[in-house]
Amino acid sequence: MAVNFLNPAFILRTQKYRETGLIVDFFCPNYGKVSAVAKKALSFKGYLSLYQPFMPLSISWQGQSELKQLISIESSGNSVHLKGLIFYSACYLNELLLKLLPVAENSIELFGQYLLTINTLGQNPSRSEEEIVLRSFESALIKHLGYEIGFTTTDHSECIFNIDTNYVLLPERGFITEDDFLSESTFRNRQAGGQSLLFSGPHLVELSKFGLQREGTRKTAKIINRIMIDYLLGDKPLNSRKIYGQMLGRLQNK
């Protein structure tokens, strides 16, 4: 498939290819994840600075196989400047996309969310602002992958949770009441349900009502998203989360 017209793109990761080339994983709105070989990337000094993540680019490529050949690359804006822990958060986004995003699939909405998230991270946000954009991006990715968690009725008029009920999140089914879970669960299908966790009704009602605006709701959303992402990742490790944890631990010990 040759894409001779320029497409918006961000670089997710680069890996060396032979002496002067790179294999680059791009994120494009119309094609999802695109992997391409840039044969002379490291010898063509003038364009070296383009092969960096967090810089808006325009690219075109050709090739029939999954690994394309990059034809052109140019900058379409300024690189987002990410310092300190924010850099690790941005790398986390890239790793999620790298490991979960399907190849050659329309991802316009998710690309917009990525752009918003990266730009917010580049503006030195407060911790709560950072958490809000990260959780929003995770939710958008989960939705994009077909696992959106419902919080309201289908017409969005009512919250589906009761304040006096506990719920269990099953990644492949969403939330079910604790009673339903216990009544239908044999030991075998509890095992098959994989990772699940008990959530209290008031916490879910609060999240449904106030979104990510409260510290408590952000914590609940973080746990929900983590369960979903771990389920979607399967046995693929999430390196950036591990490194982020180390860095955070270091800062807190100082």
Added chain:
Amino acid sequence: MYSPLIDQLIQALKALPGVGPKSAQRMAFYLLEHNQEGAVGLAQALQAAVEGVGRCDHCQTLTEETTCAICQSTKRDQSTLCVVESPSDVSIFEQAGVYSGVYFVLHGHLSPIDGIGPADLGLDILETRLQQGLVKEIVLATNSTVQGEATAHYISEIAKDTGVVVTRLAQGVPLGGELEYLDGGTLAHAINSRTRFQ
């Protein structure tokens, strides 16, 4: 396809960067047919290097000594420490002959996606060294990439509490370069880090 020993040699040569099956085959036949003496020398040198070369206990560069020649030298300024990503970066500085301090080699850069964190680069060792008080200036010479910048930023953070002066290699227009051929990112760096003209 070939005898086991030739196959083994071709496979072994493929360990070299940029060498695929064809190149490995060409190299193997060249060595066996035309340069057996060179092949023996190569094998002995490789074996000796792999067995004898380790990391300098001061700067982590590759050396067969416990402490490398640069770190041992009394002519070097031990109070200036240049942090680089690889031993080849040390060679580039030494060939240019523009730097008289000592080095610290990271053997990479921070790369969260690949799971490479501070401990993997020996940054805990660097921190201990900075706390000892002998180093007065640290020159950050990590690559001008997003990961290189993040690594430089991390080192500047650990140097903060030690009173060590932190400097970064200048970035911008290369010598002999024409503005017409510069990309926007490099030009932005150049204008943001402009200095008073003397």
